[in-house]
Amino acid sequence: MSEDKISVAASPVTAAPQKHRDPLALIVRFQSLIGLVLVAIGGIIFSPRRHGEILFLNPDNIANIVRAVSETGIIAIGMTFVIITAGIDLSVGAVLGLSSVVTASMMISGGFGLIPTILAVLALGIVFGAIQGTISTRFRLEPFIVTLAGLQAARGLALVVSGNQYINISYGDGPGLAPPVFAVLGERLFNNTVPVATLVFIVFAAIATIVLNTTRFGRYVFAVGGNERAARISGVPVSMVKISVYAITGFAAALAGIVHAGQFNFGSANDGMGYELTAIAAVVIGGTSLFGGAGSMVGTVAGTIMLGALANILQLNNITPAMQLLATAAIIVLAAVLQSLVRRREGLGR
Amino acid sequence: MSAPLLVMTGAVKRFGGVQALRGVDFDLKAGEIHALLGENGAGKSTLMNLLSGVYMPDEGTIEIDGKPVRFNNPREAQAAGIATIFQELDLVPSLDVAANLFLGRELMRPGGFLDVPAMRREAKKRLEAIEIAIDPGAMVADLSIGQRQVVAIVKALSYASRVLIMDEPTAALTVGEVERLFDIMRKLAATGVGIVYISHRLEEVPGIADRVTVMRDGRVAGITEPHAPQAELVRLLVGRPLDELYPQRSKAAGKPLLSLRDASFRLARDSAGWQAPIGVSLDVHEGEIVGLAGIMGAGRTELLSALYGTGLSGRWEGEVAISGRPVKLDSISAARHAGIAFVTDDRRGSGLMLRMAVGLNLVMSVIRRISPAGLMSPSRQAEAVKQSFGQFDIRPKNPDIAVGALSGGNQQKVVLAKEILGNPRLLLLDEPTRGVDVGAKGEIYARLRALAAQGLGILVASSEMPELIGLCDRIVVLRQGRNVAEFMGGVDEHTVLAAANGREA
Numbered sequence: 001m002s003e004d005k006i007s008v009a010a011s012p013v014t015a016a017p018q019k020h021r022d023p024l025a026l027i028v029r030f031q032s033l034i035g036l037v038l039v040a041i042g043g044i045i046f047s048p049r050r051h052g053e054i055l056f057l058n059p060d061n062i063a064n065i066v067r068a069v070s071e072t073g074i075i076a077i078g079m080t081f082v083i084i085t086a087g088i089d090l091s092v093g094a095v096l097g098l099s100s101v102v103t104a105s106m107m108i109s110g111g112f113g114l115i116p117t118i119l120a121v122l123a124l125g126i127v128f129g130a131i132q133g134t135i136s137t138r139f140r141l142e143p144f145i146v147t148l149a150g151l152q153a154a155r156g157l158a159l160v161v162s163g164n165q166y167i168n169i170s171y172g173d174g175p176g177l178a179p180p181v182f183a184v185l186g187e188r189l190f191n192n193t194v195p196v197a198t199l200v201f202i203v204f205a206a207i208a209t210i211v212l213n214t215t216r217f218g219r220y221v222f223a224v225g226g227n228e229r230a231a232r233i234s235g236v237p238v239s240m241v242k243i244s245v246y247a248i249t250g251f252a253a254a255l256a257g258i259v260h261a262g263q264f265n266f267g268s269a270n271d272g273m274g275y276e277l278t279a280i281a282a283v284v285i286g287g288t289s290l291f292g293g294a295g296s297m298v299g300t301v302a303g304t305i306m307l308g309a310l311a312n313i314l315q316l317n318n319i320t321p322a323m324q325l326l327a328t329a330a331i332i333v334l335a336a337v338l339q340s341l342v343r344r345r346e347g348l349g350r
Numbered sequence: 351m352s353a354p355l356l357v358m359t360g361a362v363k364r365f366g367g368v369q370a371l372r373g374v375d376f377d378l379k380a381g382e383i384h385a386l387l388g389e390n391g392a393g394k395s396t397l398m399n400l401l402s403g404v405y406m407p408d409e410g411t412i413e414i415d416g417k418p419v420r421f422n423n424p425r426e427a428q429a430a431g432i433a434t435i436f437q438e439l440d441l442v443p444s445l446d447v448a449a450n451l452f453l454g455r456e457l458m459r460p461g462g463f464l465d466v467p468a469m470r471r472e473a474k475k476r477l478e479a480i481e482i483a484i485d486p487g488a489m490v491a492d493l494s495i496g497q498r499q500v501v502a503i504v505k506a507l508s509y510a511s512r513v514l515i516m517d518e519p520t521a522a523l524t525v526g527e528v529e530r531l532f533d534i535m536r537k538l539a540a541t542g543v544g545i546v547y548i549s550h551r552l553e554e555v556p557g558i559a560d561r562v563t564v565m566r567d568g569r570v571a572g573i574t575e576p577h578a579p580q581a582e583l584v585r586l587l588v589g590r591p592l593d594e595l596y597p598q599r600s601k602a603a604g605k606p607l608l609s610l611r612d613a614s615f616r617l618a619r620d621s622a623g624w625q626a627p628i629g630v631s632l633d634v635h636e637g638e639i640v641g642l643a644g645i646m647g648a649g650r651t652e653l654l655s656a657l658y659g660t661g662l663s664g665r666w667e668g669e670v671a672i673s674g675r676p677v678k679l680d681s682i683s684a685a686r687h688a689g690i691a692f693v694t695d696d697r698r699g700s701g702l703m704l705r706m707a708v709g710l711n712l713v714m715s716v717i718r719r720i721s722p723a724g725l726m727s728p729s730r731q732a733e734a735v736k737q738s739f740g741q742f743d744i745r746p747k748n749p750d751i752a753v754g755a756l757s758g759g760n761q762q763k764v765v766l767a768k769e770i771l772g773n774p775r776l777l778l779l780d781e782p783t784r785g786v787d788v789g790a791k792g793e794i795y796a797r798l799r800a801l802a803a804q805g806l807g808i809l810v811a812s813s814e815m816p817e818l819i820g821l822c823d824r825i826v827v828l829r830q831g832r833n834v835a836e837f838m839g840g841v842d843e844h845t846v847l848a849a850a851n852g853r854e855a
Contacts, residue, residue: 072498084534098539138769213728214725214726215721215724215725216717216718216721216724216725217724218726219710219717219721220717222703222706223714223717226703226704226705226706226710227699227700227701227702227703227704229699229700230700230701230703230714231703231714232660232684233660233692233694233701234714234715234717234768235682235683235686235702235718236717237716246520263781284702289705291705293703293705294705294706294707303691350509
């Protein structure tokens with residue numbers, strides 16, 4: 001037996017094993033990146049031009065795309081953890097709304113400083129998510145139901161805190177005013193090119209990628225989604241992992257809520273509606289399986305930007321929002337069909 | 351017996367480059383029960399799929415009543431009178447028996463309404479025709495596996511009544527249910543139905559078959575009498591004699607490892623059908639392989655899962671000790687801390703992450719060890735994977751393919767290798783070779799024996815008596831949750847069976 005032939009990819013683990021000879025599997029593995037490239041090419045071709053300049057590639061336009069997707073992107077990154085464990089979190093959009101309200105009211109009416117406010121809101125998100133995870137594991141409830149209730153609860157809390165009013169954020173020193181530095185979330189850095197919101201998204205994505213692919217916790221996440229019972233028998237602390245991933249989505253939603261408040265200078269209980277679905281779409285387009293056990297953070301980022309770029313092209317061409325919805329629908333179906341084809345080819349699905 | 355009802359001549363079937371059947375002749379007479387044996391991959395399923403119209407042969411002919419036939423799909427085979435009952439019964443658990451029997455061919459009243467009373471009446475008549483007392487209004491979900499099997503047979507016979515193909519029908523049945531199934535098969539045969547009976551349980555063959563065809567490597571290895579000695583059947587199946595299947599026993603066992611003295615597992619909530627261990631006393635020594643025998647429901651699986659903390663919640667009473675020290679085995683982490691590892695009888699359901707790579711599955715129980723400071727170490731992972739591939743001859747030798755794409759035998763090797771990586775002191779095995787072909791069985795037995803020689807204690811539950819007798823140093827017989835007898839390995843099968851059933855030998 002020649003054991004030296006056995007090599008293990010030293011690269012970070014992507015749970016779906018690759019079959020190098022199967023082109024379809026390769027396409028699915030990189031589907032979101034391929035999709036992103038195709039959308040970009042389409043954007044260049046179909047972009048309106050002004051004085052010969054391709055508007056789609058205009059730096060301001062690119063900055064707009066990546067800024068517009070940063071909030072759903074942050075949420076989608078958290079969602080990727082949950083979906084890899086074969087779970088789902090419907091509460092994230094509502095938690096974003098709640099967080100934006102709490103952020104605004106803590107600084108404006110509460111008189112709290114920037115750092116205490118941010119820490120408190122992030123902690124709120126973590127606790128909210130952990131409670132959902134605990135209820136789901138302790139009482140063996142479907143996360144769909146628990147987080148659907150969580151969605152209602154977060155919206156309700158947000159309405160209570162805000163009194164169903166916009167809480168406007170004005171800047172300055174003194175009571176009733178937020179520290180001016182908070183407004184940086186709506187600005188651009190590096191010679192007015194890179195939106196700060198996008199930076200938050202990218203940094204969070206980088207950290208999440210490392211956590212998912214190189215840490216013990218990341219491996220546990222894949223294990224729980226791959227086969228929960230087998231993971232339990234192998235000594236994986238399944239309940240801890242599940243509670244943690246919902247704490248992560250809660251954290252991500254809270255972070256997105258802070259960014260939201262900073263970008264738009266108000267907190268609103270009704271903001272973030274439907275973000276959970278956009279985030280889930282980005283995750284699925286990114287190649288993460290709703291069955292759990294397989295997924296990629298890079299895919300989620302690419303899927304997020306791709307959806308944003310697509311919306312941008314359609315807007316530039318003055319195509320109605322209705323068409324945007326239809327195009328998104330088509331892409332989600334295409335991504336899911338491709339995954340299903342690969343599963344069938346591997347003889348693992350029906 | 352009459353002229354053959356069904357004759358297949360020179361059947362060849364290729365899948366891509368793989369030749370699944372290399373010229374197979376097979377025939378079935380009316381009223382005959384013809385057993386078809388073969389390891390996984392020998393070609394049994396392909397042969398049956400040709401007869402039931404799932405595939406068409408590349409070469410060769412099929413004749414029924416001397417007339418050549420050609421099935422383009424399963425419907426045409428059914429029309430010719432051939433019914434197949436697969437391992438996964440195609441019944442809808444949430445519908446009642448009558449609704450299942452008439453699924454897709456419901457009896458209707460004028461106006462498009464279901465005629466439920468008529469279907470129940472007709473279902474009752476059909477069940478009574480083979481003297482089976484199952485209420486046509488009962489939910490299939492509430493039936494035992496054996497009863498579901500009967501419903502599936504009645505359903506199959508209602509649209510095809512000349513040839514019945516049964517694929518491992520006894521795999522999930524209790525001893526009593528197997529006997530009842532055999533009764534039904536005999537009754538059907540007496541009415542002129544020809545039955546092809548696929549099984550891997552050699553010991554069942556003499557009791558039921560009129561004739562035996564053994565397949566190996568896509569060919570017919572031999573056609574024999576059902577009362578041929580088992581050694582002869584195994585030689586045909588594997589192509590080598592039986593005594594090579596089981597390794598030499600070890601000479602001496604070491605110090606006591608697991609000791610149970612009058613140990614009972616008290617359930618937190620009573621649960622029907624879960625036979626908790628009651629007053630069990632047994633020892634597993636270092637380097638020893640101890641078998642757990644018993645009929646279905648005797649509590650073998652329950653004893654193992656109670657020790658490992660995966661069963662129902664409850665607590666141990668009496669003495670439970672590892673290496674002479676009392677331990678509290680109330681959770682998986684407690685068991686693992688005590689050096690216990692467990693391999694379930696359901697590798698697809700609770701042993702493996704099927705879609706994930708072989709390598710990732712292998713290191714699953716040692717994630718903590720290969721992630722110093724919480725970070726996965728690729729080199730330690732590669733080392734662990736290499737160790738497993740060195741210990742178990744897992745094929746193909748590629749840790750990057752999905753474990754679900756491996757054969758049953760290789761999947762089982764992965765589950766075993768995974769637990770061995772954790773360096774357990776005591777290994778609990780539940781049905782370690784279920785659905786594993788004879789070749790891989792031999793490798794697994796040899797591996798287990800080698801591990802025992804290094805001091806590992808193994809407690810193995812199995813429903814395959816020859817496996818326990820051939821592999822184990824000692825066999826403990828359970829009945830209704832209690833240990834009722836103990837034998838040395840190599841004991842006569844009937845002695846063990848008698849103890850398991852509570853009879854004198």
